[in-house]
């Protein structure tokens with residue numbers, strides 16, 4: 549084993565206690581009480597082959613590597629609304645009242661800390677549970693104190709942070725993002741280019757807490773925060789959980805590419821009616837999402853295959869439609885072409901449940917970030933790209949969006965962490 553074994557309790561900190569975070573918390577408790585299974589979580593359900601195929605060794609991931617067991621997870625979060633996790637989960641209406649009722653004591657016990665929030669960065673949101681300080685350096689110090697207090701209150705040994713808050717407006721990298729020193733100067737000077745999400749990321753790393761970003765806006769993906777992660781020897785990962793439509797896209801696009809089928813156009817639309825949808829109804833927050841959702845088709849390498857993908861017209865739409873709640877519909881029309889240029893069409897209509905798909909990702913990220921930390925792996929954890937729409941990579945590296953390549957890399961990293969050989973599939977054919 550190439551890492552420090554787990555002991556004590558692991559605190560999972562979530563800025564944002566809305567649909568995704570509360571579905572994650574309720575699900576973990578429900579699994580712990582034996583009421584449900586951890587469906588969708590690789591760390592809890594997936595097996596992984598080690599050694600030659602003939603050896604027939606397929607331990608579960610959680611047996612291969614020493615992850616914190618669910619019983620040792622404790623929770624804390626922040627939100628701009630003062631609702632506890634039960635009230636927030638009831639409001640989000642992802643889970644049925646009959647599934648929440650048996651967990652009410654547990655969920656009522658998780659009360660949000662006051663948020664570091666500014667409506668300038670999330671136009672469609674306004675709530676009362678917000679820190680009053682206006683200076684960003686002071687806000688960072690308060691968040692650091694919150695982290696220390698939460699660790700003490702929950703009796704945790706260590707913590708990880710996964711951003712589950714709303715999508716902030718799109719921000720271009722600015723001077724304050726170029727180095728840690730510039731960022732800290734920016735905090736003190738209340739630089740407008742530093743959003744609350746960036747302050748949480750900074751506070752987490754300053755407190756020795758690994759950080760992952762589940763939303764598409766900038767938080768840890770700046771030179772400044774990367775520098776801090778490097779200095780503190782901490783893992784970071786992001787960004788934007790890969791759940792419904794984009795997950796399907798990163799399955800289908802590699803299939804067309806593998807078969808050298810061309811794509812003329814890909815039109816994707818979504819209707820959703822949860823608070824996330826309401827926030828994304830603002831064009832500036834949508835801009836962050838549009839960029840992360842659009843970039844996934846870069847995996848087609850149009851510069852390498854201009855005849856197949858050079859003229860691909862890619863359009864992504866998100867429409868806020870309240871009657872649908874969290875039960876989003878993601879609809880895709882794909883115009884492909886084959887032999888002698890003959891056109892064909894594919895329609896995908898994914899009637900999904902956003903937070904049901906995102907909750908196991910939060911769990912896996914929390915456990916795998918903690919594992920990375922104990923293994924001394926720091927900086928950007930590209931092997932966790934599997935979980936993200938717009939993977940954050942180390943400077944100069946190309947992004948990999950193909951779900952199967954991402955999965956292969958994730959499993960090989962776990963094998964190596966467990967002291968096993970990575971798989972190449974190049975064993976002697978009679979041994980494969």
Ligand SMILES: NC(=O)c1ccc[n+]([C@@H]2O[C@H](COP(=O)([O-])OP(=O)(O)OC[C@H]3O[C@@H](n4cnc5c(N)ncnc54)[C@H](O)[C@@H]3O)[C@@H](O)[C@H]2O)c1
Nearest residue numbers: 564566567568627663712713714715763789791823824902
């Ligand atoms: N559900 C999915 O499938 C999915 C997929 C990819 C990404 N995401 C992203 O995950 C995030 C959470 O999604 P959700 O459906 O839970 O949204 P939600 O609106 O239900 O919850 C977000 C919560 O964050 C809070 N919040 C906003 N800014 C905050 C701040 N600065 N500090 C503390 N709390 C803050 C809001 O009050 C809200 O309660 C969103 O950014 C969303 O885009 C979700």
